[in-house]
Amino acid sequence: MIALDEAQQRVLSACPVLGAERRPLAAALGCITTERIVASEDVPPFANSAMDGYALRSDDVASAPSALRVVDSVMAGDGRAVEVGVGEAVRIMTGAPVPDGADAVCMVEQTRTEDEGRRVVIEVAVGPGTAIRGPGSDIACGAEVVAPGTELTPAHLGVIARLGLETVCVHRRPTVGVLSTGDELREGPGALERGAIRDANRPMLLALLGAAGFPTVDLGIVPDDEATLRRVLTDAVATCDALVTSGGVSVGDLDVVRMVLTDLGGPSMHWMQVAIRPAKPLAFGLLDRRVPVIGLPGNPVSSLISFELFARPALRRMQGHRDPFRPTLRALADHDLPRRPDGKIHFVRGWARTDAEGRLHVAASGGQDSHQLKALADANALVVLEDGDGARAGDEVRVLVLDGHRLGQPDG
Numbered sequence: 001m002i003a004l005d006e007a008q009q010r011v012l013s014a015c016p017v018l019g020a021e022r023r024p025l026a027a028a029l030g031c032i033t034t035e036r037i038v039a040s041e042d043v044p045p046f047a048n049s050a051m052d053g054y055a056l057r058s059d060d061v062a063s064a065p066s067a068l069r070v071v072d073s074v075m076a077g078d079g080r081a082v083e084v085g086v087g088e089a090v091r092i093m094t095g096a097p098v099p100d101g102a103d104a105v106c107m108v109e110q111t112r113t114e115d116e117g118r119r120v121v122i123e124v125a126v127g128p129g130t131a132i133r134g135p136g137s138d139i140a141c142g143a144e145v146v147a148p149g150t151e152l153t154p155a156h157l158g159v160i161a162r163l164g165l166e167t168v169c170v171h172r173r174p175t176v177g178v179l180s181t182g183d184e185l186r187e188g189p190g191a192l193e194r195g196a197i198r199d200a201n202r203p204m205l206l207a208l209l210g211a212a213g214f215p216t217v218d219l220g221i222v223p224d225d226e227a228t229l230r231r232v233l234t235d236a237v238a239t240c241d242a243l244v245t246s247g248g249v250s251v252g253d254l255d256v257v258r259m260v261l262t263d264l265g266g267p268s269m270h271w272m273q274v275a276i277r278p279a280k281p282l283a284f285g286l287l288d289r290r291v292p293v294i295g296l297p298g299n300p301v302s303s304l305i306s307f308e309l310f311a312r313p314a315l316r317r318m319q320g321h322r323d324p325f326r327p328t329l330r331a332l333a334d335h336d337l338p339r340r341p342d343g344k345i346h347f348v349r350g351w352a353r354t355d356a357e358g359r360l361h362v363a364a365s366g367g368q369d370s371h372q373l374k375a376l377a378d379a380n381a382l383v384v385l386e387d388g389d390g391a392r393a394g395d396e397v398r399v400l401v402l403d404g405h406r407l408g409q410p411d412g
Contacts (some may be wrong), residue, residue, distance in 0.1 A: 031170035032320030042136035171320035174241035179219035247298030
């Protein structure tokens with residue numbers, strides 16, 4: 001067996017970062033930038049009001065209350081040349097350009113009008129610069145707004161759009177082909193003949209890839225037939241940047257997957273026994289010397305955990321992520337999490353939640369046998385138990401976060 005970090009490094013080091021492409025902003029969410037984006041103009045480009053109120057000269061309202069003559073009004077988008085003189089005020093709306101001569105804005109809640117709105121009484125003293133957003137107060141011209149290697153969030157896209165840009169240069173997302181192997185696999189409704197099972201892995205892996213933002217190609221179920229598997233993989237190499245297979249990588253499996261992948265991958269293929277439980281067997285190599293193929297176990301629980309530990313990080317690395325791994329946090333065990341020393345890291349399916357004091361807790365989400373996929377469906381984290389006797393209730397343990405959206409919700 002080899003250590004988990006060694007196996008991960010072996011996979012990641014052989015996965016090339018894909019080249020760049022220019023994408024419209026609407027299609028760039030979650031992509032990794034390859035260029036430095038610098039502001040070519042100030043944002044905002046002009047001084048504007050931070051609130052609804054009255055633009056005025058601060059010297060005129062150094063003492064309060066002060067009455068001013070209302071000479072105009074300015075709305076957002078109003079490009080007229082408006083000026084404020086001594087003893088004057090202009091009604092102004094949020095985002096509207098500050099009139100020439102004005103150096104402050106008093107919020108409307110601190111004013112009252114007289115003479116049918118022709119006069120306004122400013123009830124508080126207002127200092128220079130109050131409620132005014134200066135040019136470049138968000139982004140100054142020449143400032144770097146996005147560095148290379150940035151994962152684009154909705155806010156990043158908003159900033160880029162605010163600069164007038166419509167496209168951004170990013171690393172390509174790998175297109176991933178997914179197939180399940182095995183004569184025993186079926187899909188769809190209807191009675192199953194003796195010895196047959198329905199394929200859970202392919203739908204699950206396609207969904208995991210889709211959730212991670214990777215385009216996918218469904219390569220279907222491939223029987224234990226050497227010629228068919230060779231044809232499917234050879235065809236897939238022409239259209240996919242990476243391949244994920246499930247089944248046929250354990251020691252006791254038939255030799256079809258091993259024979260075909262070894263032939264197509266040559267010396268690049270590695271058949272690993274990783275010191276983890278579940279998901280010990282793993283196959284990895286390069287087909288056509290350029291397309292990574294990650295062979296996951298056929299057991300659904302092992303397949304998903306192996307995907308999280310190896311396939312997802314590898315594909316994120318290909319997309320340009322600097323840190324391709326899921327985050328890990330510290331949590332308190334709600335109950336005993338026993339295990340026996342066996343030289344492996346154990347991954348326990350768990351539910352992590354936050355208590356009233358903000359401390360993270362975790363409990364097993366159900367049965368931990370390797371065939372019990374529902375316990376993984378009910379989990380939002382994996383408890384990482386290093387080799388040893390496990391953890392006792394109240395011990396601090398490390399958890400690998402699978403679903404940050406559900407993290408911290410109450411049990412169930």
